[in-house]
Amino acid sequence: MNRNHAAAMLISVAAFSLSTSAAIAQDSGAMKSMPGMHMDAGPAPSGSAAGKLGDLDISGGYVRAMLPGQPVGGGYITIHNGGKTDDKLASVTSSAAGKVELHEMKMEGEIMKMREIKDGIAIPAGATVTLAPNTMHMMFKQVKTPFKKGGTVPVMLMFDKAGMVDLNLPVVSAKGN
């Protein structure tokens, strides 16, 4: 894992606590059948965003530059839950996009398909969950200004237990470096 602690300067942590939903425990099996979840997609590019929120260590956050005509942007991040309680990445918002969805890639026959993960991404106690090319990603829709290499994209990650955290994700090349 490539962690750049200089990137931590970009981060502010908001320590709000969200009320706990009774439904969380039932939802944690959502990612069980993800074939690509443990695929090694290589290290995150240098300069990627990192932060800490309660028991969660966040690292490797970045988005890819958008190619001309590309309607949506993709973002990636790694979340480690060092605590004893399961958590869940419930949603992501960004002032740079009308909405941000959580997506997973899945092989259907020989075709890689993308679909929305509607009930959030489980971050079990002790686990490290990586959103990386070919597994899962943040999908930015209704992007206001196409992501350009060298820029940053602000996001707010909302977790069921840990609360929310603001990160500025650096924009790397469309190829991911």
Ligand SMILES: [Cu+2]
């Ligand atoms: Cu997608």
